[in-house]
Amino acid sequence: MNIVVAVKLVPDLVEELEIDDSGAALDMTWMRLIINEFDDHAIEQAILLKERGGGQLTVVVPDAEGADDVLYAAAAKGADRLIKLMGDFEEGVNNHALARVLATIVKELQPDLVLTGVQAHDDLDGSVGPLLAEHLGMPYVGYVAGVEMNDGVATARKEYPGGLIGEMEVTLPTVLGIQAADEPPRYVPISKIRQTMKTASIEEQDADELDPGGAPTVSRMFEPETCERATMIEGDEDEIAAKLVEVFQEAGIL
Amino acid sequence: MNQDIYVVIEHLRGQMADISYVMLAAARALAQGTGGSVMAVLLGHNAQELAGDLAADRVLYVDDPALADFTSDAYLAALSALISENEPRAVLLGHTSIGMDVASGLSARLGLPLVSQCQSLSADGKFLSQICGGKIMAEGALPGPTALVTMAPGGYKPEEGQSAEPPEVAPTAAPTLEGLRVTLAQYIEPEAGDVDISKEPILISVGRGIQNEDHIELAEELAKALGGVVCSSRPVVDQGWLPTSRMVGKSGQVVKPKLYLAMGISGAPEHVEAITDSEMIIAVNTDPAAPIFDIAQYGAEVDMTDLLEVLTELVEEEKGG
Numbered sequence: 205m206n207i208v209v210a211v212k213l214v215p216d217l218v219e220e221l222e223i224d225d226s227g228a229a230l231d232m233t234w235m236r237l238i239i240n241e242f243d244d245h246a247i248e249q250a251i252l253l254k255e256r257g258g259g260q261l262t263v264v265v266p267d268a269e270g271a272d273d274v275l276y277a278a279a280a281k282g283a284d285r286l287i288k289l290m291g292d293f294e295e296g297v298n299n300h301a302l303a304r305v306l307a308t309i310v311k312e313l314q315p316d317l318v319l320t321g322v323q324a325h326d327d328l329d330g331s332v333g334p335l336l337a338e339h340l341g342m343p344y345v346g347y348v349a350g351v352e353m354n355d356g357v358a359t360a361r362k363e364y365p366g367g368l369i370g371e372m373e374v375t376l377p378t379v380l381g382i383q384a385a386d387e388p389p390r391y392v393p394i395s396k397i398r399q400t401m402k403t404a405s406i407e408e409q410d411a412d413e414l415d416p417g418g419a420p421t422v423s424r425m426f427e428p429e430t431c432e433r434a435t436m437i438e439g440d441e442d443e444i445a446a447k448l449v450e451v452f453q454e455a456g457i458l
Numbered sequence: 459m460n461q462d463i464y465v466v467i468e469h470l471r472g473q474m475a476d477i478s479y480v481m482l483a484a485a486r487a488l489a490q491g492t493g494g495s496v497m498a499v500l501l502g503h504n505a506q507e508l509a510g511d512l513a514a515d516r517v518l519y520v521d522d523p524a525l526a527d528f529t530s531d532a533y534l535a536a537l538s539a540l541i542s543e544n545e546p547r548a549v550l551l552g553h554t555s556i557g558m559d560v561a562s563g564l565s566a567r568l569g570l571p572l573v574s575q576c577q578s579l580s581a582d583g584k585f586l587s588q589i590c591g592g593k594i595m596a597e598g599a600l601p602g603p604t605a606l607v608t609m610a611p612g613g614y615k616p617e618e619g620q621s622a623e624p625p626e627v628a629p630t631a632a633p634t635l636e637g638l639r640v641t642l643a644q645y646i647e648p649e650a651g652d653v654d655i656s657k658e659p660i661l662i663s664v665g666r667g668i669q670n671e672d673h674i675e676l677a678e679e680l681a682k683a684l685g686g687v688v689c690s691s692r693p694v695v696d697q698g699w700l701p702t703s704r705m706v707g708k709s710g711q712v713v714k715p716k717l718y719l720a721m722g723i724s725g726a727p728e729h730v731e732a733i734t735d736s737e738m739i740i741a742v743n744t745d746p747a748a749p750i751f752d753i754a755q756y757g758a759e760v761d762m763t764d765l766l767e768v769l770t771e772l773v774e775e776e777k778g779g
C-alpha cells in the first residue's frame with residue numbers, strides 16, 4: 205500500500221501574532237512555523253497503518269522554515285520518502301494554490317491513501333484535504349479519528365458532536381482528513397532524529413506556478429476587540445488562590 | 459445567477475443541528491443586502507418534517523434513499539448539481555463535521571470561491587472570519603459570483619433562525635446518485651463515561667498547559683476538594699491522558715456548569731463554543747493574550763501547576779475550618 209501524507213506548516217499560536225503594514229495579512233517575517241497539530245496525527249496514523257499492513261509512506265511538505273525538521277522527524281518515525289515542495293511559500297500560501305500544486309506531485313506518487321490534517325487554524329479558504337481530493341478525483345472523508353484497511357476499502361471513524369462516530373467505508377484511492385490517530389503521536393527523541401538526518405535524504409521537487417484562485421480577498425485583519433475582558437487577579441499563586449477562594453464563596457460554590 | 463442565499467441544513471439521525479438555525483440567521487442578514495430570498499436546502503430521506511421551524515422563505519427538499527444518512531460523496535453530488543443549476547449569490551454550510559466535508563470539494567469541483575470559519579455576514583456583503591485559534595479576525599467582501607461559506611457558531615443565536623410559521627417546502631429533484639464511493643457502515647454510540655460532564659455543576663478543565671500526565675492528579679485533587687470533576691480540551695484527550703467522555707468542545711460535550719475553571723486552555727473557537735452557557739468561567743493561563751480571557755469573568759496569569767497545589771490546600775482548609 206502506498207500512503208502519502210501532506211503536511212502544512214502553520215504559525216505557532218503561542219507566539220505573538222502580528223499584522224503587517226497592509227493591515228490585511230499576518231506578518232510572516234518573524235513568525236515561528238510549526239507542523240499543523242492534526243498533520244502530526246496524520247503522520248502517526250500513516251505509520252500505524254504501515255506497521256499493521258506494510259507499505260510505503262511518503263511525506264510531502266511545502267518548503268518553509270522548519271520543513272526539514274518535520275521531514276526528518278517523520279523519517280525517524282518510519283516514513284520512507286521525504287519530499288520538499290519548492291516554491292515561494294515564505295510569504296504564506298493559500299490552500300487553493302497549495303492543493304493545486306500538491307495534486308500534481310501526489311498524482312505521480314499513485315497513492316492508495318492520502319492523509320492530511322482535518323484542518324489548520326489559518327484555513328480561511330477551506331481545507332487542503334478535500335480540495336486535493338477533488339483535484340485527484342478521489343472521495344474525501346474528514347474529522348477522522350481512526351482508520352482501518354480491508355481489501356481496497358478504508359474504514360474511517362468519522363467524528364460527530366458529542367462523541368458519536370459514523371463508521372464510513374470509502375473505496376480506494378481516497379483522501380482522509382485526520383482529526384486524531386488511533387493512538388497519540390509517538391515522540392521521537394532528538395538524538396534519533398539527528399541520526400536519521402545522516403541517512404535520510406530529502407527530495408526537492410519544484411512546484412508548478414501558484415494559482416491562488418478560489419480564495420477570498422481579505423481587506424482587514426485585526427485582533428478581536430472584546431467589550432468585556434476577565435477581571436485579572438494579580439499576585440503570586442498564594443494571593444491568587446486566596447482570591448479565588450473568595451470568588452468561590454461568593455458564588456456559593458464553597 | 460440570482461441573489462438568493464442557500465443554506466445547507468444540517469441534521470443527523472432525525473435531529474436538527476443548531477448550526478442550521480445559526481446559518482439561516484446569517485443568511486437573513488446577507489439577504490437583506492442582496493434583496494434575494496433565503497432558501498433552505500434540505501437533503502434527506504423521509505425528512506420533510508424537519509423543515510417545520512426553519513426561518514427560510516422556501517425549503518428546497520431533496521428526498522433520496524442515498525441521502526438518508528450524511529455521506530460526503532452523495533451530498534457533494536446533490537449539491538453541486540443544485541448550485542450549478544441555480545447559481546445563488548451564496549451557499550452557507552456548517553463549519554462542522556458535515557459542512558467541512560463538502561464545502562472545499564464543491565469549491566474545487568465548481569470553481570467557486572470559498573470563505574471558511576465565518577462568524578458573521580453583513581447586509582453590505584462582507585464576511586467576518588475568526589482564524590488562528592480565535593486570535594485573529596479577517597474581514598473582506600464576499601467573493602462572487604457564488605460564494606461558498608462555512609459558518610462557525612457564535613455569531614447568531616439559534617432562535618434567530620427559527621420560525622413559528624412553517625416555511626413553504628418545494629420538492630426538488632436530485633441527480634441520480636450512483637457509483638458512490640463513501641457509505642455509512644454504522645453509527646457507534648459514545649462510550650458512557652463514569653460521569654456525565656454535561657450535567658456537572660463544577661468543572662475543573664485542563665488543557666495542553668498541564669504539560670504532562672502526572673499533573674492530571676493535581677487537577678483531580680482540586681476537583682475532589684471542590685466537589686467537582688475534571689474535564690479537558692481536545693489535546694489532553696488525544697494524548698490519552700483522559701477518556702473521550704471528558705472532552706469539552708465541538709467534537710466533545712457541551713457543558714453549562716456553575717463554575718468552569720479553565721486551566722492551561724487557550725480558548726480556541728472549537729473549545730469555546732461548548733462552554734459559553736457556563737454561569738462563571740475562570741481562566742488560568744500564562745499567556746496574557748490567550749483568547750480564553752476574553753470570555754472569562756475572572757482570570758489569572760500564572761503557571762497552573764504552581765497554582766493547583768496551593769489552591770487545593772486552601773480550599774481544603776476552608777472546608778475543614
Ligand SMILES: Cc1cc2nc3c(=O)[nH]c(=O)nc-3n(C[C@H](O)[C@H](O)[C@H](O)COP(=O)(O)OP(=O)(O)OC[C@H]3O[C@@H](n4cnc5c(N)ncnc54)[C@H](O)[C@@H]3O)c2cc1C
Nearest residue numbers: 665666667691692707708709710722723724744745761762
Ligand atoms: C475539527 C476540529 C474539532 C475540534 N474539536 C475540539 C473539541 O471538541 N474540543 C477542544 O478543546 N478542541 C477541539 N479542537 C481543537 C482546537 O482547535 C484547539 O486546538 C484546542 O482546543 C486547543 O487546546 P488547548 O487550549 O488545551 O491547547 P493550546 O491551544 O495549545 O493552549 C494551551 C494553553 O496553555 C497555556 N499554558 C501553557 N503552559 C501553561 C502553564 N504552565 N500554566 C498555565 N497555562 C499554560 C498556553 O499559554 C496556551 O494558552 C478541534 C479542532 C478541530 C480542527
Ligand SMILES: Nc1ncnc2c1ncn2[C@@H]1O[C@H](COP(=O)(O)O)[C@@H](O)[C@H]1O
Nearest residue numbers: 244273274277389390391392393394397
Ligand atoms: N513527536 C514529534 N512529532 C513531530 N515532529 C517532531 C516531534 N518531535 C520533534 N519533532 C520535530 O523536531 C524538531 C525538534 O524538536 P525537539 O525534539 O522537541 O527538540 C521540532 O521542531 C519538530 O519539527
